Amino acid sequence: MPQTLAEKLISMHAGRDVKAGELVVVDVDFAYVQDWTGPLTVDMIHELGGPLVKDPAKAAVFIDHSSPCSFKDIATGHIKLRDFVAESGCMLFDIGEGISHLVMAEKVTSPGMLMVGADSHTCNGGALASFNTGMGSTDIAVAMSTGRTWMLCPEAIKVEVTGKLPHGVYSKDVILCLIGTIGADGATYQSLEFFGDTVEHMSIPARVTIASMAVEAGGKCGLFESDGQTREWLRENHRETGYRDIKHDPGAHYVRTVEIDAEELVPMVSFPHKVDNTRPITHPDCADVHIHQAYLGSSTNGNFEDFEQAARVLKGRHAAPGTRLVITPGTKAVYRKMMEAGLMDIFLNAGGVINSPGCGACPGSQTGILGDGENCVASMNRNFKGRMGNPESFVYLASPATVAASAIEGKLADPRRYL
Amino acid sequence: MSGRAWKFGDDISTDLIAAGRYAYLRTNLPELARHVLEDARDEFRSQVKPGDFVVGGRNFGLGSSREHAPVIIKLAGVSCVAAKSFARIFFRNCINIGLPAVRVDTDKIDEGDQLELDLPAGVLRDLTKGLELPFPPMPKVMTDILAEGGLVGYLKKNKGFVL
Secondary structure (H helix, E strand, O other): OOOOHHHHHHHHHHOOOOOOOOEEEEEOOEEEEEOOOHHHHHHHHHHHOOOOOOOHHHEEEEOOOOOOOOOHHHHHHHHHHHHHHHHHOOEEEOOOOEOHHHHHHHHOOOOOOEEEEEOHHHHHHHHHOOEEEEOOHHHHHHHHHHOEEEEEOOOEEEEEEEOOOOOOOOHHHHHHHHHHHHOOOOOOOOEEEEEOHHHHOOOHHHHHHHHHHHHHHOOOEEEEOOOHHHHHHHHHOOOHHHOOOOOOOOOOOOOEEEEEEHHHOOOEEEOOOOOOOEEEOOOHHHOOOEOOEEEEOOOOOOOHHHHHHHHHHHOOOOOOOOOEEEEOOOEHHHHHHHHHOOHHHHHHHOOEEEOOOOOOOOOOOOOOOOOOOOEEEEOOOOOOOOOOOOOOOEEEEOOHHHHHHHHHHOEOOOHHHHO | OEEEEEEOOOOOOHHHHOOHHHHHHOOOHHHHHOOOOOOOOOOHHHHOOOOOEEEOOOOEOOOOOOOHHHHHHHHOOOOEEEEOOEOHHHHHHHHHOOOOEEEOOHHHOOOOOEEEEEOOOOEEEEOOOOEEEEOOOOOHHHHHHHHOOOHHHHHHHHOOOOO
16 A cells, blocks of 8 residues: 555554554654653653653653753753653753754654654654654653554645745745645644655755644644755764665555645745734735844754854844844754854844754743734744743744844845845 | 533634743642633633633644643643644643543533533533534543543553553
8 A cells, every 4th residue: 555654654663554544553763852841751750650761762851941941940840850861861962952853853863763752843853754743741751661652643745845946935935835825723633745846955954944843734743755865964964874765655645735836935924923824025014014033043943054044144234223133053063063154253243142052032931032012033933922931922933034134124024135 | 520611712822821931830730720821811710610611712722742731721620621623732632631622613602601521422511502512532542541530540550552
């Protein structure tokens, strides 16, 4: 029976051929938690009373959400996590190492794996042809302790993206366009699978941007086939032996096909307070939106390439008076690469503030919370009311280039005039 | 179990249920529960009574995987979340912590209606209106998890998953 990417990857971990709609128990290659969901996972693991972790080499704790910590209660939660690591022998990525999903992409995630993480953006790993999906703390407790979980093999939606992306238009614009088209629940319980020549030319960081936002359409995962781009990423990260071919089968059943003509795309913006509330930057609604803060970072746009995209716009320019420019590199490796490539100078000269690697301002508890009535344009993944720490503020989502252009003008702006 | 309906709209995100600005209360669940759904309906948290129902629209619970969202709804005394549809992770989290979550046509329910959940029969009854609202049957593994009060209880009993 021809298989979708989701069917193929789940079958590989269920020990038999599985088709969409079936419930299966699967072997989990890796399970991880972060510092907001992790303390509850540790409690549940202790309650289960079994092994703390089935295999310490297949479990990790990331301290990325409050990193370095801004609250005493969370700092105490961090102690609980570090104690768990010491007791269980699992991996620890402490403050400043970076966002879980991006560190995983650098160090662990490989084609053909199946992973679960206590963070909704775990689907990020689909960029590397790995079946990665987010779950809650208790599910991850079970996956860590037993090495297994149960799941429904999802139906799949085929997203066919064709043509060359125009100048100033990026993978972020592709995924915002898709979510605007199918809606914030357009792929609920489903696997979004991306194909077409546009996708074939995308680097892994560009694919990460798309895969990570699958959940913003309700998707269980956002998957790409492995190919030369995958091989190149693994080579850059000294893991080329981890490569394997993961392809869908011709004739596999997709419940729906969505076609996107990349050549027709323009920079996109998601308006508050819903990710699917999208407008092209050329829409009159975008004409006069004052921006108090421009934010670059998050698991969706926290790779080097994302900051490079913004730096091309900001080079030799400065943020407008009254507009704060805040930057959070996704990982320590990204941070180092930004220094080496001179990006830090570009951002500092543009009036930017550079935070330590991690989730930064995205989860709304630190380093970039907004004031009442303020607007922020961010290269993040969600803009729900209260997301950046204040229910009286407004978050607009866009590509790093659009964020950079908006910083320069102090209002939502089209990046194409700076490129 | 019966209780009063509290109506919420579409797209109630986990940020509205358990706001990021209260992240510092993540390890103090009873205190976090005092802020449950604060940014959606501020009066809910002080007026909700044991047994009450949270009644949402489409895509209830979208966003973050934070299990704290259903946990604090349950801690507030809510007996069931009913919605037209649920976001995947939130739905699974509800079942894992033993909070029934059912998909029904919530347009038929009004604020303050007296509701009763009959899980074995697969219906939510609106006692005020004399209506029976059926919901799609859950997979056996999910009803079994609910019957044990959540995933931890289920696994302690079964020592593994029985599909």
